Amino acid sequence: MVKNHIPKKRFGQNFLSDAVLLDKLANYINASKNDFFLEIGPGVGGLTDYLYKKPRQYVAVELDKDLVHNLERKFSKENNFKIINKDILDIDLKEFADASNPIRLIGNLPYNLSSPILEWCFDQIEMIKDMHFMFQKEFAERCAGDETTNSYGKLSVMCKYLCKVEILSEVERNFFEPIPKVDSSFVRFIPKIRKNKIEELKNLKKILPKLFNKKRKKIAKTLREIYSDKDLNEIGLDLNLRPDQMNIQQFIDLARLKQKNG
Template sequence: MSIIERMLAALRPETGDPVVEVGPGLGALTLPLLARLDRLAVVEIDRDLIARLESQQLNGLTIHPGDVMQFDFDALARELTADTEGNGQAVHSLRVVGNLPYNIGTPLLVRLMDCQRMIRDIHVMLQKEVVDRLHAEPGTRAFGRLSVLMQSVFEVTPLFTVPPSAFDPPPKVQSSVVRMKPRSDAPDAETLDALQACTRLAFANKRKTLRNNFKGHLDDKALIDLQIDPQARAETLDLPAFHRLAKQLRHT
């Protein structure tokens, strides 16, 4: 089974699904998706690639030119849902797919985290190192700020690894395909802002203790009251501990 076939098998698109592909490129995933969907939205910044897609006059394809980091996923979710269901209810509707460029993979996921209420699921190919960080467990080398943020908002499931030989030319790194689905208990926007601030402080210097990284924000007593060892390092804490820290910072 090819990489594209495996991605489609994981996605299992249905005809009326509101799907957006990030970075369609030459259309390796775009065309098979269109064969299974009534329509497909794609976001592409490269004008030459846009022209190639436009020249094919593909039925059901809507091209959104521009930088995906500036793209309004909320508006697209509302538009697609209003057109297909007639009610504009976009909560947990949008399906995001794509082979993400390595330079925007992490920043884009952080953006999608902010509009997770509009997203049903995400199926993307990323650098394997990033996927390792997304689902890393506390106490491991890969566990960090990205792990805490993403796992607080999404259920993260690595699906399969893609070797460099699958690409032409082959990159110097391995890739992985990952599925991310919004958690039913994901933090609200205010809590998420606090969690971002909390993790920024906690992981400011991974070699330093929490006492040092939170200096001027939380003292030893505050950390101990939260059942957190001031001499511990951020990568040893579990998600509930970070959520307690975030909640405390909101009220400090």
């Protein structure tokens, strides 16, 4: 922990300092010399310490100016390291990467910013090689959920559509300072290649809220407001299902049907 730094609640700061845990997380990430990393909210540099020496370039984006000063003092002599004092949501990944040279993202994310940061990632998914994020456990389960779990919902479908999602480790709240009220999970996202699927994704985003806003209702009524019975028969979808009983492919089939029929 940085001496005399008091964690700021408004930034959602909960720091990791346990050496065994940090080493475990670094091993999951498995950095190599050809990697380009961007760390979101490095904080006191706990995880940074275990990773920055390996990749060819390491960019850390930190909003807290006090922590930026500490990080600059700590890593200023490292040629491959750069610290940016900015809100991550104002960063354009095109400044660092493109589809042929994707970037790796990591971060112990503030719980209250998990959704907007993940959406920010998804909007630039073609420039991302992979993502390793620490989330609130409940949020992580929603990301990784499927039709067999209670956590399944809109977020699950979007995550699974765009990425292969894996919860790598659960992390108890006592590993953080200050100690939060909930446990966390460390999650890996590996983007799927979905070239020329812009309309499909756009349609999926329209369909999901319409269905999951009536999560416990059968899908028949909602879908018949969007499609004709002929359209629905074409994909062979059981209209007696509830949205939380549909698998990812069935949602994709609907998105393609909407695209096909305008």
